[in-house]
Amino acid sequence: MKKTLAIIGLGLIGGSLAIALKGFEDYEIVGVDVSQPTLRYAAEHGVGDRVTERAEEVLPQADVVALALHPQGILDFLAANRDRFKPGALVWDVCGVKTAILEGAQGLPDTVDFIGCHPMAGTEFSGVEHAFGEMFQNSHFLMVPRTGSKPEHMALLERLAAYIGCKDVCRTTPEAHDALIAYTSQVMHIIAVAVCDDPDLFSCRGFEGSSFRGCTRVAALDVGLWTQLFSLNRPALLTVLDRLLDNLQSYRDALASGDRQALADKLARSAARKRQMELPGPDLLG
Amino acid sequence: MKKTLAIIGLGLIGGSLAIALKGFEDYEIVGVDVSQPTLRYAAEHGVGDRVTERAEEVLPQADVVALALHPQGILDFLAANRDRFKPGALVWDVCGVKTAILEGAQGLPDTVDFIGCHPMAGTEFSGVEHAFGEMFQNSHFLMVPRTGSKPEHMALLERLAAYIGCKDVCRTTPEAHDALIAYTSQVMHIIAVAVCDDPDLFSCRGFEGSSFRGCTRVAALDVGLWTQLFSLNRPALLTVLDRLLDNLQSYRDALASGDRQALADKLARSAARKRQMELPGPDLLG
Numbered sequence: 001m002k003k004t005l006a007i008i009g010l011g012l013i014g015g016s017l018a019i020a021l022k023g024f025e026d027y028e029i030v031g032v033d034v035s036q037p038t039l040r041y042a043a044e045h046g047v048g049d050r051v052t053e054r055a056e057e058v059l060p061q062a063d064v065v066a067l068a069l070h071p072q073g074i075l076d077f078l079a080a081n082r083d084r085f086k087p088g089a090l091v092w093d094v095c096g097v098k099t100a101i102l103e104g105a106q107g108l109p110d111t112v113d114f115i116g117c118h119p120m121a122g123t124e125f126s127g128v129e130h131a132f133g134e135m136f137q138n139s140h141f142l143m144v145p146r147t148g149s150k151p152e153h154m155a156l157l158e159r160l161a162a163y164i165g166c167k168d169v170c171r172t173t174p175e176a177h178d179a180l181i182a183y184t185s186q187v188m189h190i191i192a193v194a195v196c197d198d199p200d201l202f203s204c205r206g207f208e209g210s211s212f213r214g215c216t217r218v219a220a221l222d223v224g225l226w227t228q229l230f231s232l233n234r235p236a237l238l239t240v241l242d243r244l245l246d247n248l249q250s251y252r253d254a255l256a257s258g259d260r261q262a263l264a265d266k267l268a269r270s271a272a273r274k275r276q277m278e279l280p281g282p283d284l285l286g
Numbered sequence: 287m288k289k290t291l292a293i294i295g296l297g298l299i300g301g302s303l304a305i306a307l308k309g310f311e312d313y314e315i316v317g318v319d320v321s322q323p324t325l326r327y328a329a330e331h332g333v334g335d336r337v338t339e340r341a342e343e344v345l346p347q348a349d350v351v352a353l354a355l356h357p358q359g360i361l362d363f364l365a366a367n368r369d370r371f372k373p374g375a376l377v378w379d380v381c382g383v384k385t386a387i388l389e390g391a392q393g394l395p396d397t398v399d400f401i402g403c404h405p406m407a408g409t410e411f412s413g414v415e416h417a418f419g420e421m422f423q424n425s426h427f428l429m430v431p432r433t434g435s436k437p438e439h440m441a442l443l444e445r446l447a448a449y450i451g452c453k454d455v456c457r458t459t460p461e462a463h464d465a466l467i468a469y470t471s472q473v474m475h476i477i478a479v480a481v482c483d484d485p486d487l488f489s490c491r492g493f494e495g496s497s498f499r500g501c502t503r504v505a506a507l508d509v510g511l512w513t514q515l516f517s518l519n520r521p522a523l524l525t526v527l528d529r530l531l532d533n534l535q536s537y538r539d540a541l542a543s544g545d546r547q548a549l550a551d552k553l554a555r556s557a558a559r560k561r562q563m564e565l566p567g568p569d570l571l572g
Contacts, residue, residue, distance in 0.1 A: 120495040140492050170492040180493040183486045188497035191477060193556035194533040198526070200469050201559055206426050206456040207466040209406040211474035214500035219560035227550040230541055240484070241538045245531065247480040252527050255516055264513040270479035273487055274505035 002028040006062040008055060008077060009033060010042050013094050013122065014068025015131025018048035020164040022133075030058055038128050047128060059084040064156070067093040071228040075104040087111040090153040094119055096181060098144045098174040100232040105146070113153050116144035116174065118181070119166060124220045137165035144174050182236040187244055189226060190237075192219035288314040292348040294341060294363060295319060296328050299380050299408065300354025301417030304334035306450040308419075316344055324414050333414060345370040350442070353379040357514045361390040373397040376439040380405055382467060384430045384460040386518040391432070399439050402430035402460065404467070405452060410506045423451035430460050468522040473530055475512060476523075478505035 005027040007014045018031045031048035032055050033039050042051045067074045074093050091114045095101050098116045105114040121139040141161035145154055161169045196219045230237055254263045291313040293304045304317045317334035318341050319325050328337045353360045360379050377400045381387050384402045391400040407425040427447035431440055447455045482505045516523055540549045
């Protein structure tokens with residue numbers, strides 16, 4: 001008999017997971033959502049092996065449960081369903097902050113192995129109709145185990161991450177995760193929205209190139225989700241934002257001074273740091 | 287007999303132009319550069335129809351001259367060769383600032399029709415070995431005519447822009463060009479280098495997603511080129527940088543206040559502005 005892998009929440013990420021995980025080992029992929037249009041779309045488009053609105057019927061049978069809700073939705077779901085999980089189950093989430101989620105998971109019974117996860121993938125769209133199975137290709141899968149997390153569950157998540165196409169799995173702590181994500185993801189979103197607040201936004205049509213499109217792409221964000229992510233990670237995000245403001249001000253001062261050599265020296269240093277990173281760009285064309 | 291279209295400077299942009307323009311109407315594409323390795327590479331890889339190091343021999347025959355040097359190189363070239371251009375020739379440049387270049391072009395004889403241009407394409411690489419003919423596909427071609435610029439030359443540039451794949455040609459003034467480019471291009475580069483100055487840059491390996499790659503891609507910039515572009519457009523760039531600093535500070539304050547509704551309202555406003563722009567992203571995958 002097949003084992004059950006339930007995905008709670010069939011939005012952009014949960015829906016993509018439900019597509020990408022089909023055929024994974026001997027698991028039946030069961031999608032759970034409260035929205036009838038979402039369930040209908042998922043059923044009609046093969047998002048998961050089957051779908052249901054009844055979490056309370058799936059949870060007692062589920063060997064693995066992936067929580068793909070907004071952060072507050074995850075906390076609420078854990079609180080409301082703490083006694084419904086199958087003893088010995090692996091429960092994990094896909095949320096972009098980890099400290100707050102792992103605090104919420106402390107309320108679970110000892111029989112449930114909760115491991116915080118964060119597949120670093122997504123688009124600027126939301127909803128199951130934008131889900132696609134290739135979403136996780138070449139992305140990083142971050143894993144935040146707890147004291148007592150079972151090695152076989154960590155190994156299972158590593159196989160699962162490889163199956164959906166992630167290029168690596170990084171294990172980290174909730175604090176390190178949230179500090180680094182404030183920098184690599186959250187501040188990028190703050191930059192994108194701040195750039196779009198410029199009064200010249202609409203007059204610049206016809207003058208934008210790939211650097212502008214690349215920087216502002218994520219500004220069309222899911223407001224509810226990102227309000228939660230930013231708020232739940234406020235101290236780390238404020239720290240990184242202040243560092244960015246300082247670094248931008250430093251470039252402003254170098255430019256305003258009129259000292260071309262000082263500006264060139266600064267640019268050379270930053271460009272060398274970027275080259276040393278050797279990150280693949282998402283787009284090499286102009 | 288074929289007409290002559292000379293491209294001065296076979297770097298990333300000039301080399302890509304020389305490839306993309308082959309076969310354009312009845313023009314022979316002649317690439318001009320002072321570097322022997324560049325000329326050898328260009329000749330061996332079919333960059334243009336032929337190449338030469340002798341600008342002084344090509345200019346008196348050239349019906350069209352494209353200047354694809356760094357900004358100061360263009361100003362120096364115009365000063366050194368003002369009397370070598372063929373009477374009636376169209377001379378244009380590809381530089382990312384226009385006020386300074388058009389001031390330099392005022393020293394040309396009345397017989398030369400100089401039109402400022404800016405094909406908005408490029409990559410984070412430099413040099414002829416990174417040139418490719420598809421560079422200009424779907425990019426904007428900005429044109430800054432002068433009083434007295436001939437309609438037939440503007441029409442020629444419009445056909446040329448279409449031939450290399452540009453999606454449109456926008457005519458503008460030097461001042462409007464430089465103000466908008468400060469926003470859409472120059473500040474994006476300042477953001478990218480400032481983000482790379484963060485002390486967490488190297489510890490974030492494994493934690494970066496597409497928003498980080500998209501925002502920082504252009505940080506690996508050509509230091510000499512961008513020092514000139516920023517410096518030649520200092521007032522406009524400072525104005526836009528100050529607006530960005532204000533908009534970032536405003537997000538910082540909203541976050542620090544702890545007022546989730548105020549933060550959500552700000553995000554909703556910015557995201558709606560971005561959606562209203564409907565710019566195609568360079569990358570829809572996570």
